[in-house]
Amino acid sequence: MRIVFAGTPAPAVPSLDLLAAGPHEIAAVVTRPDAPLGRRRVLTPSPVAARAEELGLPVLRAARLDDTATGAIAELEPDLGVIVAYGGLVRAPLLAVPRLGWINLHFSLLPRWRGAAPVQRALIAGDAVTGAAVFDLVEALDAGRVYAELERPLDGVETAGELLEELSHSGAGLLAGVVDALADGTAEATPQIGEPTLAPKLSIDDARLDLTRPLREVDARLRGVTPEPGAFALLAGERFKIHAGRPAEDAPTLPAGRLHAQDGRILVGTADHPLELLVVQPAGKRAMPAADWWRGRAADAEEVLA
Template sequence: MRLVFAGTPAVAIPTLQALARTHEIAAVVTRPDAPLGRKRVLTPSPVAQAADELGIPVIKAARLDDEATAAITTLDAQLGVIVAYGGLVREPLLSAPAHGWINLHFSLLPRWRGAAPVQRALIAGDAELGVSVFQLVPALDAGDVFAMQAVEIPADATADTALDILAHDGAAVTAEVVDSIATGSAIATPQAGEPTAAAKLSLDDGLLDWSEPLERVYARFRGVTPEPGAHTSIDGARLKILDAGRPTDGAASPAPGEIVAIKGALLIGTATAPLEVRRVQPAGKGAMNAADWWRGLREQQNVRAGS
């Protein structure tokens, strides 16, 4: 089929590449170049760069307004495919392709409709993650589902790792759906179950609460890493926690927020077992080994996380 593809971040690239192998992609729609790095150099989105490598024309649009709608409509695409574009598709663009638009969403719908499904699922401690491909409708992530697949995620995977796995599995699922739409064999069914919302994360979502059990603290760390980032406060200053995990030695049991160093491992107490903190970034400084950071503070008395 003749397709138009909309996506922006790297997680959309596997689907773009999979579809380009078997279908004609008339154009790729992506967000405009954004300033990156310390020098704030305007840089094309990952999807724009991938499209350029594939020789596919690119339409850059901050939102799908009248101008973007006109440009996309003239492509005469039979189907639109969207993966993490970062904007809403509204009428009349929604109905412009003969088969409308389908969306690859990184959740088991209707659970976690919204901008941050993987992050919210990890924070909530969901035992199962997955992908859904559904028909785009005006209501947020509410369309009928063509395919849904649970995906096994490593128990210690952070959000970036989980998204990478889901992106590759989701690409294969999306390609199968597009093939079935092309042959006329696709069947979509209404979503079943109680919807939950996956709102975009804020900096506050990364604050770790040491009064909670380890499983909840660690689940939040996984869900907010690398963005917006896990953090705590030390004497009123923010400390970013870049790498953490469950300790292998269960002997120590510090109080919630208490920081101890044992055999080269830095532990912070929770309501149950401690979290092992491996790499941190103090305010105004670079990333460093957590034990090295702690050695610089150990002469201070009563230093606690969350203080």
């Protein structure tokens, strides 16, 4: 088949790699335009654009899939559109351009967590299991029939970044299998069953830890917003980033937000059990081990996170 692949961030790259190594022709790769990154705001290709160019594939950069992008894709006469985290909606008439329509690799078990941040929302909510699904793209958000899915039980220690990296690889295999099945006419899709939940993009407000909540909820949110947008609390009115932490074993009960050092561990209280801080970043400083930060702070420094 002739495939048009649409994707932008790093989690879409394993799918592009696997499809490019397979029997099908990738007629073009559609991705978001180069974006300014770093302190110097240097225009940088998306991870998918960079990989596509390494593979020698034609790249179409489009901020949105409008009439211009639709016309360019239609000229390629694709059999199938494949989308993995492109960052924009596919609407009519583009949905009808490929002979077999579009399929999407989504990192959740649909209909749970439809939207932009399914992995992050699953962790924040404390779900026991998540996974990936390949479904038939329709105009309604992530509402199409499901061709295949895989489950991944959650063990309560993974961060969103770690989980997304894992699912990007296992999901790529799931996606490639569906593409092959569509090519040979054996693919079957079933309607989604259950009550949908939504996974909107995370804001900076989602990343603030509420230390008056139980440890289970604080830890889940910390892992769910790591590495982006990055967990934080306020220390003396300034943002105090928490890059890594874990539930503290055999630790004293502390008031919510209270910082305390014990046996080389830096603890902070929640509504019940303390959280151990592992890697932190005070305002205006680099990230560092929490114990190093504690030793270097002033004697009269604030000792409560809010």
